[in-house]
Amino acid sequence: MMGLWITFEGIGGSGKSTQADFLYEYFKKQSMNVVLTKEPGGTVIGGLLRNILVINLDVKPESLSELFLFEADRHETFKKIVEPNIKEGIITISDRGIDGSIAYQGFGRGLDINMISTLTNLATDNKKPDITILIDIEPEIAEKRIALRDNKTMDKFDLEKVDFQSRVRDGFLYTAEKDPNRVKIVDGTKDVQSLHKDIIQIIDSQIK
Ligand code: TMP
Numbered sequence: 755m756m757g758l759w760i761t762f763e764g765i766g767g768s769g770k771s772t773q774a775d776f777l778y779e780y781f782k783k784q785s786m787n788v789v790l791t792k793e794p795g796g797t798v799i800g801g802l803l804r805n806i807l808v809i810n811l812d813v814k815p816e817s818l819s820e821l822f823l824f825e826a827d828r829h830e831t832f833k834k835i836v837e838p839n840i841k842e843g844i845i846t847i848s849d850r851g852i853d854g855s856i857a858y859q860g861f862g863r864g865l866d867i868n869m870i871s872t873l874t875n876l877a878t879d880n881k882k883p884d885i886t887i888l889i890d891i892e893p894e895i896a897e898k899r900i901a902l903r904d905n906k907t908m909d910k911f912d913l914e915k916v917d918f919q920s921r922v923r924d925g926f927l928y929t930a931e932k933d934p935n936r937v938k939i940v941d942g943t944k945d946v947q948s949l950h951k952d953i954i955q956i957i958d959s960q961i962k
Contacts, residue, residue, distance in 0.1 A: 828852065
């Protein structure tokens, strides 16, 4: 059996990481072979890149450099985690996946969407996740959630204004519209448990 590749997408504060964790635990409870990773930062090189791209607020790459580094992280994740897992029949759940660059570097920063698509395809050998869960939420609600968090978990992109987050959200919705078979939109305002149930239902129906 080939392994499944499942990604979670959404703006900061959408609840993606919580839902990725819940899904991981759900599969584990069923004794499924499953791995949880993230973009950026799921690999050794990715961890170094995450520091430059997300954590260190004083480092500000040019938009194109930023894109190249996200694509480098993506390629590392694909080659070192996703591709081997697919071959071994292991499920990979990724907290963010291939769609972040169109949303953030394209719609957010204004880089050309076709150029980003070409680079992302190169990074993943033209492969796409089997299922992408897009947790959609209004940026104003997400911003309030982030404000309640401990400051240590604030990253470079969380500090961007609501109009940036709004463009990023449009970017994710654009991808969902272009690829409706893969990208499934769920309501990020729902409580954690209801959302988890919705996600399980989607995964079950997609697998069948
Ligand atoms: P997070 O994993 O804690 O959500 O942080 C990752 C940040 O990186 C997030 O704010 C969105 C941003 N990002 C991009 O700008 N482009 C990308 O391609 C990806 C995967 C993430």
